[in-house]
Amino acid sequence: MTFPAWVFRSNSTAFDLVQIDKKSYENADIPEDHVLIRVRAVSLNYRDLIGWKNLAGRKLDGRVPASDGAGEIVACGSAVRQWKAGDRVAGCFFQAWQTEPFDSIHHKKDLGGTLDGMLQEYVCLPESGVVNIPSHMSFEQGATLPCAALTAWYALRSRGGLRKDQTVLCLGTGGVSIFALQIASKMGAKVFITSKDHEKLAKAKELGGFETIHYLETPEWGKEILKRTQDRGVDHIVEVGGPGTLEKSMQCITAGGHIALIGVLTGFGASNTSLFPLLAKNVRLNGIYVGPRDQFIAMNAFMEETHFEPVIDRVFDMQHALQAFEYLASGKHFGKVVIRV
Template identity: 45%
Template sequence: MKAWVINKKGGIDGLELIDRDIPKPGPREILVRLKANSINFRDLSTIKNASARGISGQRIPNSDGAGIVEETGPGVTAFKSGDRVVGTFFQNWLSGPIHDGVMPSALGGPIDGLLCEYALLKESGVLPVPAHLSFEEAATLPCAGLTAWNCLIEGGKARAGQTVLLLGTGGVSIFSQQLAKMSGIRTILTSSSDEKLARAKKLGANDVVNYREHPNWEEKVLELTEGRGVDLVVEVGGAGTLEKSIAAVRVGGRISLIGVLTGGQIDPTSIMRKSVTLQGIYVGPRDMFSRLNTAIAHNGLRPVIDETFEFKDAKAAYRAMEKAGHFGKIVVKI
């Protein structure tokens, strides 16, 4: 089989397409013939700075992939050959709060990921693909889709009638917009592009703010909420935008923090003064993913894919992610 691997050179140019033997499934394992991957900022960061993540040898990148069950190992009862499946970001996180044993099971980091033609996954490390989705659409769900669901619904506790602030138009923000629209939640979405803001409006964004026109965009958000602030912020920017997000959230509000896109420092005093709940979100467990898929299937939601690349052009897909001009998800078709 063919597999892309991170090598010692590092970076996008250091990705290497190699041949590996097709693995054989052991007990409670399934062999998946992969049909699509999607790329997350985390995948790009891993490739560009693998040594900082403890990766010293060849490692297959990418956490998110979907495909067809090719073969099952002894004891597998939940799936059979021919089933359409999507992998879970963490192979060891089935339910409940995150714990130390979860971290070493993240695909495309501590263990090999899915930018390859075949992969071995645990029986408990996959879920059925919602029937109405293509492989390309399903491949966008394990990280960005589930993170958005956790940030907004399960961890974020947002409900119909509340207002949520979404930053930018990357995968998590656009998924959050779709899920909010589906759930009756008002959204305010920011971007530096009027074209992207217009697309977000078509997806149901109630209000939009161009942060180049309004550098102090938190003031515009307060204006749009009559001075109260939003109930929840899905914070993808990180330290560079967190201070503005704290200013934009209401007293007693909540911020779901996933972002590492911008650097900076934050004074925690404002968090205390407003009694803000600031929570880190790192994807979610398998049972939460299953609930997301149920909601997606029930509502017929289709993920937004900005651009699709062929497997042989995987480097170009990462360069597109690096340019940060995408709206929704970037996908590699295998």
């Protein structure tokens, strides 16, 4: 018996994505502390594009992509006590990072990177590498949580200490930014959000966005935010842009504010921007890499309590996974792109 999976296949400049058949698990193949999951949905992240285009030079040949997936447990190893067949779960991005502090050793066990990811029909994970998805969510919604949602939560809530009387700036309307917008506005904070598209800005407003800015029409958006905040600036910035946006983020962060350094949408290169504003304003700069499992559990409790609905732009079938990658690469999406397995 076999089951379908997608894998990266090496090519001279990037990776191809090809569908293969993998050998099915027998009960005897399940290690005693692992669970076997029938994957039902996977969501894509910008990271999957970085892998596909080989922008970070990782060795992904033959690796199954995608850190994010949800499904139901179909079998448990003999020593597993906390899970049973039928439980609805998602895999953790860092399979071994349970709680703070972070240790670089966790980079050796990341789904869709050093380990096979979720874009396959069955996956076998340690029992400590999965969490329950919120009970009101579908598998498609649950599959959006492990990377983008946890990153936004960990950045704002855990490391940022966001309070309801504060302001947050989100850059663009991709997965991390829309989760950050929803989390912050559910907590009562005021969210400023940028986009290159007026329709997306209108949708962001419907989701609770307080102020919106078209970053192509207003390239000096840092100054614009200062103007709209009477020169005070914002308390938190979800910095997903990197070298091409940091200068403006430093412009509009308030004195004593917090910048969560998360993304590389404008590239991995060095920026020749002066970092002096960070000192002058006593800014907290936090490097963020997803988050630990206990924060994933805490976030899911918050989502359960607030009846949180992740924003899914489009769902593709498993056989159209390649189109899902292409759609994400087009930058037309708002929120998350999902593949039904």
